[in-house]
Amino acid sequence: MSKEKIQLSEDLADIMPPEYQEMVATATFGNEDRSWKDIGTSKELIEQHSLCAGCPESIAFRFILASIPAPEDSVFVGSTGCTSLVFPHVGVQNIHSLFGNQNAIASGLQRALKLRFPDVYKDVIVLAGDGATVDIGLDMTMQSWFRQEKFTTICFDNELYANTGGQESGLMQKGFVSKMAPVGKKFEKVRLPEIAFESGCHYVACLTVSKPNRVEQVIRNAIYVSREFGPTYVQLYTPCILEIGKQSMEGLDEMKESEAIGQRFVMKEFMTDEVKEFLKEKNAEQKARKKAAKAAVTA
Amino acid sequence: MNKKVEAQDRRILLSETVELGEKTNKGQTVTDPNVLFNEMEREASFLTGSEVIRAAIKRANLDVSVAYPITPQSEAAALIGELYAEGYVREYFRGESEFAVMGQCAGASFGGARVFTTTAGPGTLRAMENFPMWAGSRLPIQVCVTCRGINSPLSIQPDTLEMYYLLETGMLVWHAETAQDLYDWILGGFMVSEQPDVHLPLALCCDGFFVTHTKDTVMLQSDEYCIPAYDPYRSPVPCMDMECPPIRMMRDPFIMKSNYISYMTHASWQQEIHAAVERSRKHTLPIMNGSLIETENLDREILIVASGTAVSQGREAIRLLEEEEGIKVGLVKIKSIRPFPTEEIREATANAKTIFIPEFNIKGWLAREVKSILSNNERVIAGPHVAGGMTMPSEVIVDEIKKSLGVAGPRLESRG
Numbered sequence: 001m002s003k004e005k006i007q008l009s010e011d012l013a014d015i016m017p018p019e020y021q022e023m024v025a026t027a028t029f030g031n032e033d034r035s036w037k038d039i040g041t042s043k044e045l046i047e048q049h050s051l052c053a054g055c056p057e058s059i060a061f062r063f064i065l066a067s068i069p070a071p072e073d074s075v076f077v078g079s080t081g082c083t084s085l086v087f088p089h090v091g092v093q094n095i096h097s098l099f100g101n102q103n104a105i106a107s108g109l110q111r112a113l114k115l116r117f118p119d120v121y122k123d124v125i126v127l128a129g130d131g132a133t134v135d136i137g138l139d140m141t142m143q144s145w146f147r148q149e150k151f152t153t154i155c156f157d158n159e160l161y162a163n164t165g166g167q168e169s170g171l172m173q174k175g176f177v178s179k180m181a182p183v184g185k186k187f188e189k190v191r192l193p194e195i196a197f198e199s200g201c202h203y204v205a206c207l208t209v210s211k212p213n214r215v216e217q218v219i220r221n222a223i224y225v226s227r228e229f230g231p232t233y234v235q236l237y238t239p240c241i242l243e244i245g246k247q248s249m250e251g252l253d254e255m256k257e258s259e260a261i262g263q264r265f266v267m268k269e270f271m272t273d274e275v276k277e278f279l280k281e282k283n284a285e286q287k288a289r290k291k292a293a294k295a296a297v298t299a
Numbered sequence: 300m301n302k303k304v305e306a307q308d309r310r311i312l313l314s315e316t317v318e319l320g321e322k323t324n325k326g327q328t329v330t331d332p333n334v335l336f337n338e339m340e341r342e343a344s345f346l347t348g349s350e351v352i353r354a355a356i357k358r359a360n361l362d363v364s365v366a367y368p369i370t371p372q373s374e375a376a377a378l379i380g381e382l383y384a385e386g387y388v389r390e391y392f393r394g395e396s397e398f399a400v401m402g403q404c405a406g407a408s409f410g411g412a413r414v415f416t417t418t419a420g421p422g423t424l425r426a427m428e429n430f431p432m433w434a435g436s437r438l439p440i441q442v443c444v445t446c447r448g449i450n451s452p453l454s455i456q457p458d459t460l461e462m463y464y465l466l467e468t469g470m471l472v473w474h475a476e477t478a479q480d481l482y483d484w485i486l487g488g489f490m491v492s493e494q495p496d497v498h499l500p501l502a503l504c505c506d507g508f509f510v511t512h513t514k515d516t517v518m519l520q521s522d523e524y525c526i527p528a529y530d531p532y533r534s535p536v537p538c539m540d541m542e543c544p545p546i547r548m549m550r551d552p553f554i555m556k557s558n559y560i561s562y563m564t565h566a567s568w569q570q571e572i573h574a575a576v577e578r579s580r581k582h583t584l585p586i587m588n589g590s591l592i593e594t595e596n597l598d599r600e601i602l603i604v605a606s607g608t609a610v611s612q613g614r615e616a617i618r619l620l621e622e623e624e625g626i627k628v629g630l631v632k633i634k635s636i637r638p639f640p641t642e643e644i645r646e647a648t649a650n651a652k653t654i655f656i657p658e659f660n661i662k663g664w665l666a667r668e669v670k671s672i673l674s675n676n677e678r679v680i681a682g683p684h685v686a687g688g689m690t691m692p693s694e695v696i697v698d699e700i701k702k703s704l705g706v707a708g709p710r711l712e713s714r715g
Contacts, residue, residue, distance in 0.1 A: 006544045075539050077406070093537070093545045095409050097432050101402035104394070108363065108406025108414075111390050113540055115362055116411055116531075122540065140402065143395040 019047050023091055029072040033290055036066040036212040045071055045091040051082055054248030056255060057156050057238040060209040061086055064127070064154065067216040068092075069223055074123040075113070077106045079132035081163045083156060100137030102128045103144040103153060110151045121227050124151035130171040131161045134190050138170075145199040148230040152222040155192070155233070158240040166243035173264065178243070189264065196233035197270040203229075203279075207267040208237040208255035214267065224282050225275050237265045303642035304580040306589035311336075311490045311582070314530035323360065325386050327525040332490050333585070335526060336483065341518035348511035351478045352417065352443060353378035355485035356388065360525045362412035363390040365403045370455045371507035372417040372445040379415070397422040401429035401442075408438040409539040411531030413489060416440070419507055420447035423461045427468075433500040434469025434572050437536045439492040439529075440500045443485065446607075446659075447507040448687055456688020457507045459607060462636065463664040465502050469572040471579055472637040474606040475505040478515035480634070486526055487586030495533045497579040499572070504636075506659060509608040576638050583635060591640035592647060596629035600652040601700065604644070604669055606633040609657045609691065616657075616696035628700065633665070641672045653703065654679045657696050661686035 006024050008016055027043040028034040038044075045065040049058045061083075068074050071092050078087050080099035087094045097105055106126045113122035133141050133155040141153060160178055161167040168181035170190040177184045193206040203225040205218035215236070222232035239254045241247070246254055258265040271279070311332045313319075321329045330339070335358075346354065352375040356364070364383070366376035383391035390407070394400035397418050404414045418426060423444055433440055448454030449461050465472050471492060475481040484503055492501040505511065531538040583591060595617075603613035610632040620626040631647045633640060648654055656666040656679060666681030673679065683699040685691045 005542070073541050075410075075541055091545050093539050093541050095406075095539055097402065097405055097436065098428055101399065101405075101429075104399040104402030105406035105409065108365065108403035108408070108412075109410040109539065110406075111392075112363060112407040112410030112412035115389050116540065139395060140399050143399065147392070 027091060028066075032069050033286065033293070034066060034069070034071075036063050036216050039066050046086065047089045047091070049089060050085045052242050052248070054241060054251050055082075055238075056209055056241070056251040057082055057158065058086070060156060060215070060236050060238045063209060063212050063215040064219055065090065065092065067219040068123065068125065069220055070121065070123055073120055074125055075109060077102045077109065077124065077126045079128035079137065081129040081132060081161075083127055083129060085163075100132050100135075101140060102126045102132060102137060103140040103149075106151050106153075107144050107147065107149045110149060114150075123223050123227070125223065126151060126153040128155060129162065130155055130157045130159065131169050134170040134192055142195070142199050145196060145201050145231045145233070148200055150226050150230055152226045152232045152234065154219070154222075155235045156238045157235050158238050158243075159189070160240060160243055162240040162243055166240065193233065193235055193268060193270065201231045201233045201270075202226075202272055202275050203232040204234075204270040205268070206235040206265070208259045208265050210252055210255040210259060218269070221279055225271070225278065228278065229272075229275060302577075303640070303646075304584065306584045309581060309584045311487075311585050312494060313527060314533050316530055316532075317527040319527070323525060327358070327360075327523055329360070329527050330524040332486070332526050335520055335524055336487060336586070339520045339524065341520050343516050344519050345514050346478065346517050347374075347514050348445070348478050348481055348505060349374040349378060351482045351515075351517050352485065353382060354517070354519055354522070355482045356415060357382055357522050358520065358525045359415065359486055359489060360413065360528045361388045361415055362529065363404070363407040363414045364388055365392060365394045365400045365407070365414075365416050367394050367397055367400045367418070367422065369397070369419050369422040371447055371457075371511045372419045372422075372443065375443065375445070375511065376417050379417075397426035398429065401426040401433070404440050404442075405429060405433055405436065405438055408433075408440050409436070411529070411538040411540050413493075413529035414438075414440045415443070415485075417443040417445065419445045420449050420455070420458075420461055424449055424464065427464060430465065430468040430470055430500065430502070435568065437498045437534065437575075438500055439489070439498050441485065441488050441492065442500065442502050443481075444502050444504040445507040445511045446504055450687060454687050457509055458660055458686055458688060459504070459506060459658065460660040460662065460664070460686070462504050463660070463662065465504075466637055466664075466668075468502075469499065469569075469576065470637065471497075471499055471501040471576060471635070473501065473503050473635050474633065475503065475510065476607055476610045476632060478510060478517045481505050481510060482517050482519065484586065489526060489529070491579055491582045491586060493529055493533065494579070494582045495535055497575050497582060498535050499575050499579070504607070506608040580638050583638075587634050590643060591633070591635040591638070592643045593632040593634065594630065594647050596627070597631075597647055598650060599627045599629035600650070601626070601628045602631055602648060602651040602654050603628060603696065604631040604633065604648070604654055604656050604665075605658070606636065606665055607659065609659060612691050612693050613657055613696060615693035616700070619693055619697050620700060624697075624701065624706065626700065626704070626706075636665075636668070639668060639672070644669060644672060648673060648678075651678060655696065655700055655703075656681055657691060657699075658682075658684050659686070659691060660684065
């Protein structure tokens with residue numbers, strides 16, 4: 001999609017909603033170097049959200065939507081859960097079909113878009129919770145990696161089933177007491193990042209969303225690598241403050257604590273040597289581009 | 300709803316962007332389906348049902364097919380793979396389960412591709428959650444269901460019970476009797492389900508083994524021709540390719556809320572899906588020779604009403620009854636189960652005193668469907684039934700009819 005396609009028809013301009021007017025005027029479609037730093041100065045691609053006040057998932061949504069390199073040619077595939085409450089507010093096309101089939105949908109979608117638009121990168125991005133990714137959809141998640149499907153899978157890991165009221169999930173910590181784990185979860189948190197790398201993902205990152213720079217970098221890395229090499233996986237800790245008994249303002253602290261040295265969300269990244277080299281070049285390109293843009297502004 | 304639509308001179312409507320006469324990458328000429336289906340010369344071939352599926356797909360200008368092995372559709376799915384290797388099908392791969400395959404088909408269809416797949420029996424049931432999703436998302440995917448048993452203990456044999464589960468998914472459901480039906484309806488099915496006012500998935504059912512694994516004479520057009528490509532921009536809902544603006548129009552996404560407006564929105568969307576099924580009638584007529592049913596000798600007091608290969612068995616039973624017993628029986632073949640030919644069946648059975656409905660399943664779902672639309676439905680005799688892979692020799696139908704007429708016969712006993 002080129003930016004021209006979101007332009008307003010003059011005849012209809014006065015009846016179009018203000019959000020749309022704003023999207024045409026100041027959204028960052030078509031700017032490859034868009035960034036989380038645009039939040040607040042340009043039209044965000046997420047209008048509002050219907051998540052709980054202070055939900056870390058809502059800030060993760062903002063960072064991701066501000067970081068994807070080509071929203072004008074990106075399609076999201078979601079799943080059932082809290083995320084599916086947000087997607088109707090988003091300025092990028094998205095598919096929500098069933099619970100857990102997101103990587104199957106994305107496999108078909110990416111292949112169809114490649115057939116129809118062979119010369120354009122149409123980025124397919126899966127965004128689903130940990131129940132959808134690791135439990136009910138694990139088969140389809142991993143099979144898409146085995147098959148080397150060229151898209152990015154992002155998992156919002158809140159370590160439980162949040163939308164249904166806080167039940168045990170595979171990514172929950174061992175010993176945590178929750179609904180359906182009345183005496184504490186009896187097995188370890190599934191090591192999906194390691195499994196992802198073993199299963200053929202070319203780039204894997206696991207981190208919290210406490211630091212927007214890091215989130216932006218891994219999302220861009222994952223998408224660029226998925227275009228050239230194959231599947232990529234990003235797992236983001238977005239604690240469900242409601243279900244772990246925290247206050248609205250405590251989400252950030254929870255993430256910071258859990259990423260401290262020795263804790264379970266110390267940032268980790270896995271990639272092949274080839275990908276490391278590719279990302280180095282890609283980042284150098286980006287830096288050069290930004291420098292040139294800055295020079296043009298100051299000149 | 301359920302109104303009969305007259306055939307008149309209905310033709311298959313085409314996308315305005317279609318370039319007839321264009322050559323595909325395989326050198327096939329894109330042809331007006333009205334010409335391809337009705338006017339073009341055909342030659343006889345002697346093929347199995349699986350080979351017929353391959354023959355139809357070769358002419359279907361197909362973008363994507365996703366395969367998974369399950370008897371009795373495995374051969375057809377593998378033959379489509381050969382077409383991919385030859386370049387006639389643009390994308391093809393094996394999924395990991397029927398649930399995943401139907402999701403992969405949905406993804407490709409969301410992305411604007413023409414999609415075909417095949418499944419059977421337990422596969423149909425494993426995939427089931429996808430079918431109402433396909434319909435609700437207005438995805439015109441075609442799935443060929445080669446019916447087989449779904450019971451436990453496991454059976455791989457023919458049985459049509461799975462069709463009963465498909466009836467209210469919002470899909471079009473057709474039931475092919477012969478390999479010729481299968482061939483014509485695969486190609487015609489794309490033309491019907493891709494119409495903007497339909498735009499729904501089609502479950503094209505046939506009886507496993509009886510159709511898939513037996514050879515039959517099929518009249519085929521030259522494979523130098525194919526139907527026009529799918530035009531995703533005729534869809535009544537946006538194609539998910541980010542080529543149209545992602546309009547975030549809703550301040551509050553009411554569809555996920557618990558309030559009356561939200562419930563009503565869902566209800567009206569479901570009504571729209573089933574209304575679209577009804578709207579498919581007028582587009583289906585040119586595919587099915589002008590009617591959703593086919594009839595023979597409706598003036599007779601006894602009728603056999605059936606679908607699928609039960610029609611063929613019924614036809615043979617009618618011949619036996621007339622030749623051996625002098626009993627005259629008429630026939631109604633039901634081609635489309637959704638939409639259901641309510642008015643057509645009412646008219647066709649208006650003079651019948653007794654209606655027999657032979658079926659290849661234990662519960663007799665077609666008899667229930669027919670009983671539900673007829674007055675004086677005590678006329679309907681739900682049977683004979685066979686199930687679990689049993690064949691239904693024409694003699695079984697003959698005996699059922701004779702028994703109800705009070706004409707005793709030693710036929711079955713004498714079979715040993």
